[in-house]
Each structure stands twice: as C-alpha cells, then as structure tokens.
Amino acid sequence: MRQKKLQDEEKWDELITLYQSHPAWLNIICSTIIELFNGKVSLFLTDENELFLGDIETNLESQLERLSELEKNAINWLAHQDEPIDISQKPANMEVSQAKFMHIIQSLTRRCLVEKVPRKEPAKFQLNSIFKAHIKSNF
Numbered sequence: 001m002r003q004k005k006l007q008d009e010e011k012w013d014e015l016i017t018l019y020q021s022h023p024a025w026l027n028i029i030c031s032t033i034i035e036l037f038n039g040k041v042s043l044f045l046t047d048e049n050e051l052f053l054g055d056i057e058t059n060l061e062s063q064l065e066r067l068s069e070l071e072k073n074a075i076n077w078l079a080h081q082d083e084p085i086d087i088s089q090k091p092a093n094m095e096v097s098q099a100k101f102m103h104i105i106q107s108l109t110r111r112c113l114v115e116k117v118p119r120k121e122p123a124k125f126q127l128n129s130i131f132k133a134h135i136k137s138n139f
Contacts (some may be wrong), residue, residue: 008041011042015041078125086125087105
C-alpha cells in the first residue's frame with residue numbers, strides 16, 4: 001500500500017481485514033482507491049454497511065463458474081444464512097446424502113469459499129464474506 005502511495009495509513013489495517021489480506025483483491029481495491037478517491041483510504045471506507053467489490057467480481061465469477069451445480073446450490077443457500085451453520089444442518093431442498101453434503105462443504109472450504117468459524121462447538125461454517133456480498137448483490 002505504501003508502494004501505491006495510499007493515504008490514511010491508520011486505515012490500512014481496516015482495509016486489509018475487510019479484504020481478508022488477499023493480495024490480488026487488495027491490489028484491485030488499492031487501484032480503485034487511487035482512481036476514485038485520489039488514494040484516500042478514509043474516503044473509500046465511509047460506507048461500513050456495503051462492501052465494494054468492483055473489479056474483484058470478475059475474479060469471483062471465474063471461481064464460481066468452476067463449481068458443480070451442487071456446490072453452487074450450497075453456496076446460494078449459505079449466502080442467505082444469517083448465522084454460521086453446523087454441517088448437520090443440510091438444506092431441506094438439497095437432495096444429497098449427509099456424506100455428500102459434508103464433501104461439498106469440505107471442497108468449498110478448501111477453495112476458501114466457505115470458512116470455519118474459529119472457536120465454535122460444534123464446528124460452524126459460513127460463506128466467505130467477500131463471496132457472500134457478491135452473491136447477494138448478483139443473484
């Protein structure tokens with residue numbers, strides 16, 4: 001961020017956290033901040049309720065296109081859950097075995113689309129917040 005000459009260094013940690021330290025996503029967002037806000041991170045971060053994805057969406061779409069139909073169904077279902085889910089809570093309309101559902105969640109977790117919530121018992125899972133914002137705004 002220093003190389004990009006972003007301003008408001010005290011806001012950099014917030015930006016990094018928001019975009020999950022993902023180097024490609026941060027690079028895209030830094031370019032956006034320079035282009036639209038003359039490098040002022042504080043101006044970019046004014047709307048805390050909405051996550052700006054901009055050119056990140058192309059990357060997200062590419063990842064989503066590679067998913068199976070069952071994985072897409074699970075992603076859409078997870079996007080509309082307000083709380084992290086226990087993997088025993090398979091969606092009623094998903095006609096797969098519990099073992100297959102667990103395999104889907106495992107596959108999505110390995111792709112960093114689904115995250116395990118730390119320090120929860122039983123283990124709970126949720127859709128990555130960047131993907132959740134993308135899916136909720138586009139589907």
